[in-house]
Amino acid sequence: MPLRPSSLATFKRPLYLWNLMIRDSTNNGFFTETLKIYTSMAHSGVHGNTFTYPLLLKACANLNSISLGTMLHGHVLKLGFQGDIFVQTALVDMYSKCALVACARNVFDEMPQRSIVSWNAMISAYSRGSSMNQALSLLKEMWVLRYEPSSSTFVSILSGFSKNLNSFNSLCQGMSMHCCLIKLGLLYSEVSLANSLMSMYVQFSKMGEANKFFDSMDEKSTISWTIIMGGYVKVGRAVEAFSLFNQMQKQSIDIDFVVFLNIIFGCIQVGELFLASSVHSLVLKCGCSEEDSIENLLITMYAKCGNLTSARMIFDLIVDKNILSWTSMIAGYAHSGNPEKALDLFRRLVRTDIRPNGATLATVLSACADLGSLSIGQEIEEYIFLNGLELDQQVQTSLIHMYSKCGSIKKAREVFEKMTGKDLAVWTSMINSYAIHGMGKEAISLFRKMTIAEQIVPDAVVYTSILLACSHSGLVEDGLKYFKSMQKEFGIAPTVEHYTCLVDLLGRVGQLDLALDIIQGMPLEAQAQSWAPFLSACRIHGNVELGELAAVKLLELSPGKSANYVLMANLYTSLGKWKEAQRMRKLIDGKGLVKESGWSQVEINGRFHMFAAGNQSRVQLDNIYKTLEDLNFTLQEGS
Template sequence: MPLRLSSLSNFPKPLYLWNLMIRDSTNDGLFTETLKIYSSMARYGVHGNSFTYPLVLKACAKIASIRDGSLLHGRVLRVGFGGDVFVQTALIDMYSKCFQIVSARHVFDEMSVRSVVSWNAMISAYCRGPWMDEAMILLKEMWVLGFDPSSSTFVSILSGYSNLTTSKNHLFQGLSVHCCLIKLGLQFCETSLANSLMSMYIHFSLIDEACQVFDMVDDKSLISWTTIIGGYVKVERATEAFRIFNQMQRQSTGIDSVVFLNLTSGCIQLGDLHLASSIHSLILKSGCDEQESIENMLVTMYAKCGDLTSARRVFDMVTEKSILLWTSMIGGYKGSGHPVEALDLFRRLLRTDIKPNEITLATILSACADLGALSMGQEIEEYILLHMLEFDLRIQTSLIHMYSKCGSIKKAREVFESVVDKDLALWASMINSYAIHGMGKEAIGLFHRMLSSEDLMPDAIVYTSILLACSHSGLVEDGLKYFKSMKKDFGIDPTVEHYTCLVDLLGRVGQLDLALDTIQGMPLKAQAQAWAPFLNACRIHGSIELGELAATKLSELGTGSSGNYVLMANLYTSLGKWKEAHNTRKLITSEGMVKECGWSQVEISGRFHMFSAGDQSYLQLVNIYRTLEELNCTLLEASYTTEAVTVNSDL
């Protein structure tokens, strides 16, 4: 039975009993109690030894208490244990875990005798932060002085590279470490080292190299399986992640929540509802379903797989809902094209004691943008100001997007200009706002202002907005110039979105031959997306021959949709080819496609009214038609030469 402070409070205690209590509380993870026991021991005037102080310093490190650690360091020096190698090593570890790297190095430099563990402690300290160069220098120095690095040394270094940015230089250094492991024969001496090596490769998205390491490990641990499964999910190869998981099950290896988090992420990538249900069943059997992180992922998984009913069922079954769970469900509705339900759930959230966080507010603002719900967006902005959340850049970016999509470009600009320290996402949001409003020159001007006034490099998203702005404003020469400079000046490879914008730009101004040449010079994956805007351009400019070519290509690439057939039929109709138009529309039915009816939506006094083509059920329909007739008469009486409003009985 472990000893506790209360069990020996009525008589003096020798040092070994204090040490037993300190050891037991530390081993049990009761680090605050360890400090209390040591404090009582000090009050009795009992000095610790080389067994006591490392344990108490470990407790300080675990709770990151630099105050207690510094006081203990002073005590150690006063009682004469400042030169003990075990105590000094524990001090290095304590200071590093309290982010006092200078103090840790000071202790290390004062050591007259060092062990491999001491070197490892200091190297590990550097590896916890952005000091990998210092860690490598120390590793070389250790080697020169005759200390052989252990597997723990390399575990720390590989973990350090796994936390750094994915630059080519860092990758080269990580590969060099792997070469050292092979040379020293340490590559597979411990499973933990192999796991760290896999994590390093996965960090740099080199999943095949990580898999080679995995295959060579004989004694695979749960962490080994989890690491490689997570790696496949990270590089969006979820099918192979499930293949590895099946192997893991055949090995009768235990499953933990980390595995399930990776698998639910894999289901989200694949969008496979049947697979998602199977994973949910395994989670229920394992008893992990009540963990908060699992609950959140289950809601997101079902929403991404198109089953909002199951997502809501999971949400409703949770008694104590966290803000993360609320946000997951709201985001599920928003991401699945149900912004009204997202707003309803947000209103319900506001009636609880739980406060929405920055991610919740950014998500619901995006839902307002999808709905064009300006009044609701303004109410949310008032809530943001009331709770002093207006300085969060994610919220500001979402506000700009919301005001822009709701038609208030002036208000979007006001929000943008009010932000002092703008990040790239904020600039991109405002540039995109100008783009969708057809304000090409303003978008380009803001782009150059960003380049000249901020230490920011544009990314692929910014260039998509710039090309979109040029397309909507007919700025052909500017669009071609920015498309070329994207790669030349900033090393950004064109994506499908960039190619599509370029084709749309050329098509809008009637340069169909140049647009066709552009498509034919694209990668095949990009072509599949670019033929649709090209077909639309052919419809606008009445080019049947090129339109038929685009329709054929779309069919060959397997991207035929009812919308594309409608575009082709409209092209025939515009040129009086009624028979061809009729035959094209018949293909929609014969190939089992469904044409979605057109619809529109308007917000009036906080309520949303939806109208769809052919729907005669709306209560105010008679009044709407009467108002349209009155508008037509007014326009005709005013002698407007523009075409009057057309009353469509199929509205």
């Protein structure tokens, strides 16, 4: 921003007074004001000294203003301060924070003398840019020249390793830094350093190492507790995070809104309403409820716990709603099986002055997909183009998903083929579209193109889609091959979804014995999800013996699930064993279970009509049955 001299320029002040004003302004975080004071000072004919320029360069670094920073560099050269160690170090730091690492290195190389702070500034520049080889090379050079690294040196390096999460080498190098800290006796010298080391382990999801280190810390700050709690939430172990939170309360440690963010994320994972309500009460008690991020997460938390009424109440109480508030509530409806309400809220949003972003539109498209409404989906696509969001990859990925779920694989493919710079999520969405349409060969062909031609590394999610494609198309050999390759070639451990797809694949083609062997070799968690598709396969292929085995296992694992009794009843019915089928259905009533009615939905002229099994209440029922009879008669005549 252009800086105008203030009225300060009309008074002739000595340099030390200007420096005091610059120091106070910078230390209080008024960085723009700092630069205005300097402009006034220059207009009054007073030149800065070696005390002035480090403060000014700090202001430029915090404002990320490279234009003003280079201007000050020119002033430094003109006034002959290029040999001053404090000014030069401030220049290195300024260029580093403005992401001009090469310029920072040029200044560093030209320094006639350096301090430990100078070395740290340059190492921090490389670490901030994730150039860890250069950072480590500089660390070695510093050591050779007998500059002993400080805790600040290692804080920068450890934070750099934490950014390279896809590199196993980064973790090894980070662990070697841990050894260096032990050797130098710096491990517990400062809480900030201990936190950085623990944070590195957390970022790599090494919670065992992080927790050992946390337990060994004599001095812990609120940040220490926040890091370890956030780590447990990150790896899906919310119970441990709640335990730590209880310890914090018992030890009367200050709890800030970041702690509550982690705890609310934990509640979202667990999905227990009583726990969520308790956390909400604490948030209100501590006065953190009006933080924007907290309010939006509370909406998501209640929606995940199935309490949309409370979620909507929080949403309605927010006076200054932003796009995150709207998106959180729309997502709450969309992900809780209420796509109509999600779309209604979106229509309210577009009538306000707040503009939807990519995340909002992706959520709305997901609601259209769940509703199966191609017409509304096309309206949303028109809105996307009118508002210039058609290049957003999250939106495009959701468009592919929406069109495929609404039955238009052709439109999904058109969106996919028009896209440039496709990421893994885009490829996965298209592969999954082929999978749910039973186009297994097309899915496999696209997967090969992604991994071989585009050299994109697959993840667990895209392998689920490939196995689903093989299952729906009966491609047994391909399914078995990909199930093995994901482990052997990419080190992806099979999840419940992978096991379930594999069992479904083998069951569909009648290889029940092989499917049974695979189920019995699975972890218990995966077994619980795999017996149901196995029982369905037993019904299709008329294998009562294995079906009864599957039913026993299912009823042991989920005795309160009526669908399991229905599956077994259907198996008996398919084989004409009416008494056994009746016995299963009586068990549903005897245990007080409720069987959900099957239902379907059609869209006609923008209106949705739902039909539930056994429902005789529709006015047009006679006409519907008459039309079905006519269609049946026509089909019989044609055959």
